[in-house]
Amino acid sequence: MRAYRVLIPFVALLAACSDPSAKSKAQIPQLVQPTRAAPGDSMTMKMSFAPVVKRAAPAVVNISSKRLVRQQSDPFWQMFGMGAPRERIEGSLGSGVIVRSDGVIITNNHVVQGGQEITVALADRREFPAKLLLADPRTDLAVLKIDVGSERLPVLPIDDTGEAQVGDLVLAIGDPFGVGQTVTNGIISALNRTADPNGDAANAYIQTDAAINPGNSGGALVDMDGDLIGVNSFILSRSGSSSGVGFAIPGAMVKRIVETAAGGGQVVVRPWLGARTQPVSGEIARSLGMTIPSGALVADIWPGGPAARAGLKPEDVILTVDGKPMADPAGVSYALGSSRPGEILKLGVLRDGANLTLNLKAEAPPATPARDERVIAGRNPFDGATVVNLSPAVADELGLDPFSGKGVLVTKMGRGFAMNAGLRPGDIVRRVNGRDINSVRDLVGIVSSNGGQWQVTIVRGGQEITANFRT
Incomplete structure (x- = not known):
C-alpha cells in the first residue's frame, strides 16, 4: 500500500505540469485511427460473428434455374426412322443477394445462363418466379427481379469504396441447395486478382480463403460491417471440394451492373482506354529506371x-x-471498365523518368465501322457463318484486341460449308482471293461474284493462316 501512496502524488504532479492543449492533441489521432486490429487475447478470439450474420443472412437467397434440352438420338436408329430426339430438363442451383428492397437480386450469370424458368427462394422459404433483367457473361453477373408487391425486402448494402484490405475478416454466405444457408469465415488473402479462368480482364477479383461451398456461386462476401463487398464467383481447388482459393467479384463492379439493370439497360457499357498496353517486365523496368516491374x-x-x-x-x-x-x-482495364462513362479518371504516369498526372475521360469504345452483322450463304467457304465488322465496340464486347487490324470477324457458326472448312468463331477474315477484306460488304461482294476456287487468309490467335478451297 505504501508504494501506491507514493505513486499517486507523483502521477498527479505530472498531470498538473502537463500542457492541456498538448494532451488534447495527443488524443485526437486516437479517435480517427482505423478500427482494424488483430485479436489481442483469447476473449477477443471467441467473439461471435452472429451480429454480422443476423444482419446479412436475410438478404441471401437460393436460385434455381431450369431449361429444356433436346437430346439427339443415335444416328444409326435415325436412318431407319426411329429414335426421335428426346427432351429432358436440366437444372442448376446457386445463390443470390437482394440488393434493392423492391426485389432486385444479383447473382452469377452461370447460375441462370440459358434458364427458361428461374425461381428465387427467400431466406424464409417463400418462392417467387424471377425475371432476368440483365446478363453480363464477361463479369459473370446477372440481375434478376421478383415481384413482391408493396413489400420491402431486407437488402445488403453494396460497399463499392474499395477500402477492403488484405487480412480483413470476411464471411461467405450462400443458400446452395434451398434447404438452408451456409456461412463460412476467412480473410481477404489478395486484392485485384486479374487471373480469370477464361483469360478475361473484365474483373479484378477479391481472393479469400473463406470456403465457398458447392452452390454458393452468386452468394455474398460480406465484411464485418455486414456490407456486400463482393459476389462469390468461383473457387480453385485441386481436390474439387470447397477448400481452396475463392474469388469474388468486387462491389464496385456489382454496383455498376445493378445500376445499369435498374436503369433499363440491356448491355453494360464499359469505358475503354483507347490504347494497347503490355506488362512491364523486369528488363523493361530496368531500362526505364523503375525499381519494381509494375x-x-x-x-x-x-x-x-x-x-x-x-x-x-x-x-x-x-x-x-x-x-x-x-x-x-x-x-488498368478493370479500373476503366468499372468506371462510368463521363467520369474523369486521374492516371499516374511515368514518362522519361518523371511522374505526371493525366486526366482521362471515360468513354465507351466506338462502333466504327457499323456492326453490319450478316449470315453468309451460298456456294462459298463462308456458307453458314455469321460475320460482323470489326470495331473497338465489337472487340470489347467479345473480349478481343481492337488493335488486331482491319477485317471481318466470324462470331457464330451454323450448318454449312464454313463449319466443314474449319472456320471458328473469333477468326478474322483478312483476304479472299488476294483482295483485302475491310468490311462485311467487301466479303459479300466477293463471295457473290466468285465461284469454284477460293484462297482465304484469316487471323487466328495472332497468326495468319492461308488455305485453298473448292466449292
Whole structure:
C-alpha cells in the first residue's frame, strides 16, 4: 500500500505540469485511427460473428434455374426412322443477394445462363418466379427481379469504396441447395486478382480463403460491417471440394451492373482506354529506371481515342488510376471498365523518368465501322457463318484486341460449308482471293461474284493462316 501512496502524488504532479492543449492533441489521432486490429487475447478470439450474420443472412437467397434440352438420338436408329430426339430438363442451383428492397437480386450469370424458368427462394422459404433483367457473361453477373408487391425486402448494402484490405475478416454466405444457408469465415488473402479462368480482364477479383461451398456461386462476401463487398464467383481447388482459393467479384463492379439493370439497360457499357498496353517486365523496368516491374506500358494509341485526348504517348507507363496502384494491364482495364462513362479518371504516369498526372475521360469504345452483322450463304467457304465488322465496340464486347487490324470477324457458326472448312468463331477474315477484306460488304461482294476456287487468309490467335478451297 505504501508504494501506491507514493505513486499517486507523483502521477498527479505530472498531470498538473502537463500542457492541456498538448494532451488534447495527443488524443485526437486516437479517435480517427482505423478500427482494424488483430485479436489481442483469447476473449477477443471467441467473439461471435452472429451480429454480422443476423444482419446479412436475410438478404441471401437460393436460385434455381431450369431449361429444356433436346437430346439427339443415335444416328444409326435415325436412318431407319426411329429414335426421335428426346427432351429432358436440366437444372442448376446457386445463390443470390437482394440488393434493392423492391426485389432486385444479383447473382452469377452461370447460375441462370440459358434458364427458361428461374425461381428465387427467400431466406424464409417463400418462392417467387424471377425475371432476368440483365446478363453480363464477361463479369459473370446477372440481375434478376421478383415481384413482391408493396413489400420491402431486407437488402445488403453494396460497399463499392474499395477500402477492403488484405487480412480483413470476411464471411461467405450462400443458400446452395434451398434447404438452408451456409456461412463460412476467412480473410481477404489478395486484392485485384486479374487471373480469370477464361483469360478475361473484365474483373479484378477479391481472393479469400473463406470456403465457398458447392452452390454458393452468386452468394455474398460480406465484411464485418455486414456490407456486400463482393459476389462469390468461383473457387480453385485441386481436390474439387470447397477448400481452396475463392474469388469474388468486387462491389464496385456489382454496383455498376445493378445500376445499369435498374436503369433499363440491356448491355453494360464499359469505358475503354483507347490504347494497347503490355506488362512491364523486369528488363523493361530496368531500362526505364523503375525499381519494381509494375504498371502497364503503352505500346500503341488509338487515333482520337480517350488516351490520345488525355495526352498519353507510346512508352508511357501507367502506374496508378485514381491513386490506386496498377500491377498490370489487366488491372488498368478493370479500373476503366468499372468506371462510368463521363467520369474523369486521374492516371499516374511515368514518362522519361518523371511522374505526371493525366486526366482521362471515360468513354465507351466506338462502333466504327457499323456492326453490319450478316449470315453468309451460298456456294462459298463462308456458307453458314455469321460475320460482323470489326470495331473497338465489337472487340470489347467479345473480349478481343481492337488493335488486331482491319477485317471481318466470324462470331457464330451454323450448318454449312464454313463449319466443314474449319472456320471458328473469333477468326478474322483478312483476304479472299488476294483482295483485302475491310468490311462485311467487301466479303459479300466477293463471295457473290466468285465461284469454284477460293484462297482465304484469316487471323487466328495472332497468326495468319492461308488455305485453298473448292466449292
